[in-house]
Amino acid sequence: MTSILTTVPFVDLQLQHQPIQAEINQAIQSVIQRGDFVLGKAVAELETNFAQACGVSYGVGVATGTDAIALGLVACGIQPGDEVLVPANTFIATILGIVDAGAKPVLVDCDPEAALIDLQAATRLVTAKTKAILPVHLYGQLVSPRQLLDFAQAHNLIIFEDAAQAHLADREGYRAGSMGLAAAFSFYPSKNLGAFGDGGMVVTNNEAIAQKLRSLRNYGSPTKYVHTEPGTNSRLDTLQAAILNVKLPYLEGWNRARNVVAEEYDTLLLPLKNQGIIPIKNQSDQGHIYHLYVIRVTDECNLDRDTLKQRLESFNIQTGIHYPIPCHLQPAYKSLGYRVGDFPVSEALSRQILSLPMYPGLTTTQIQQVVTAIHTVLKRF
Numbered sequence: 605m606t607s608i609l610t611t612v613p614f615v616d617l618q619l620q621h622q623p624i625q626a627e628i629n630q631a632i633q634s635v636i637q638r639g640d641f642v643l644g645k646a647v648a649e650l651e652t653n654f655a656q657a658c659g660v661s662y663g664v665g666v667a668t669g670t671d672a673i674a675l676g677l678v679a680c681g682i683q684p685g686d687e688v689l690v691p692a693n694t695f696i697a698t699i700l701g702i703v704d705a706g707a708k709p710v711l712v713d714c715d716p717e718a719a720l721i722d723l724q725a726a727t728r729l730v731t732a733k734t735k736a737i738l739p740v741h742l743y744g745q746l747v748s749p750r751q752l753l754d755f756a757q758a759h760n761l762i763i764f765e766d767a768a769q770a771h772l773a774d775r776e777g778y779r780a781g782s783m784g785l786a787a788a789f790s791f792y793p794s795k796n797l798g799a800f801g802d803g804g805m806v807v808t809n810n811e812a813i814a815q816k817l818r819s820l821r822n823y824g825s826p827t828k829y830v831h832t833e834p835g836t837n838s839r840l841d842t843l844q845a846a847i848l849n850v851k852l853p854y855l856e857g858w859n860r861a862r863n864v865v866a867e868e869y870d871t872l873l874l875p876l877k878n879q880g881i882i883p884i885k886n887q888s889d890q891g892h893i894y895h896l897y898v899i900r901v902t903d904e905c906n907l908d909r910d911t912l913k914q915r916l917e918s919f920n921i922q923t924g925i926h927y928p929i930p931c932h933l934q935p936a937y938k939s940l941g942y943r944v945g946d947f948p949v950s951e952a953l954s955r956q957i958l959s960l961p962m963y964p965g966l967t968t969t970q971i972q973q974v975v976t977a978i979h980t981v982l983k984r985f
């Protein structure tokens with residue numbers, strides 16, 4: 605009986621690219637004709653356009669979001685031994701970026717409702733070595749800029765944003781990338797603004813930091829064949845930049861479409877609240893750009909997250925888990941010395957969260973199909 609239902613995919617990038625295929629082909633052809641494949645015109649254009657969209661003065665394109673964090677922190681003056689406060693529930697690349705920069709990640713628990721860094725918990729972890737706080741705007745929602753700025757000022761810390769999931773998100777009048785000293789973005793294909801491969805960018809209002817980054821990403825070379833520091837090769841590819849330039853003007857519309865999908869989910873899921881199904885809280889209205897739409901299958905629910913996920917698959921509903929293992933329990937970072945029980949909220953969330961299909965173009969019928977399937981699974985159990 606379930607076989608007659610068409611699959612609801614977790615993401616559908618084709619839906620986004622098909623209508624602008626001709627524009628993208630044209631942009632790619634232009635790069636081929638110019639032949640400026642490395643640090644070409646399209647890279648400089650995207651840097652200007654994207655920084656402007658964020659309401660920030662400078663953008664520096666790099667190879668990945670991970671490099672944007674690592675090189676961005678170095679350019680902001682973070683040094684080996686410096687401590688950086690960071691949420692325990694984030695994608696592992698956040699931690700990787702801090703470690704790559706030579707700094708020490710100091711993990712912080714999150715609040716259970718919005719799943720964002722808990723600034724009260726962070727206060728207790730500030731030491732003489734703490735230099736920065738690295739908030740992650742998880743799932744497309746900004747950490748409260750006002751609270752963040754107060755926190756950073758009180759402890760004399762740099763704010764460096766991980767905005768990899770938050771292109772053009774806003775809250776309290778601040779846009780992603782504009783509240784700190786600098787911010788990192790990723791253009792991984794499935795992000796709200798995604799390339800046809802890897803890509804990243806650091807945005808900042810500080811000219812010296814932008815200049816330092818242009819050198820760091822290009823062999824530590826401010827001028828050709830003059831190497832003033834040990835940099836690396838981490839440039840945003842020109843073809844990717846050309847594609848991103850085509851996509852950028854559509855981003856606001858796509859984000860709006862995601863917001864509408866989220867509102868439909870919110871409404872349809874409301875009756876399931878007393879059965880323990882609770883969406884991650886939106887504390888920023890239309891400013892939330894819903895990179896992911898995440899629900900919690902709480903302990904009040906009559907079945908666990910993994911069972912629900914599995915049953916939904918049999919109804920052809922694809923879902924994800926972001927993320928199933930919190931960073932402090934990842935084998936790769938054992939040396940940080942954390943153990944089970946250190947971050948109870950993050951650990952509980954990792955067992956409860958489920959990401960539902962979310963992308964611009966997801967139809968009302970598909971959203972209904974997802975929620976009906978959840979209803980049916982809960983009833984049958």
Ligand SMILES: *Cc1c(COP(=O)(O)O)cnc(C)c1O
Nearest residue numbers: 668669670695697698768790792
């Ligand atoms: C995607 C992502 C990154 C890493 O970006 P890459 O481009 O894949 O290196 C970092 N932090 C968060 C929160 C992300 O979602």
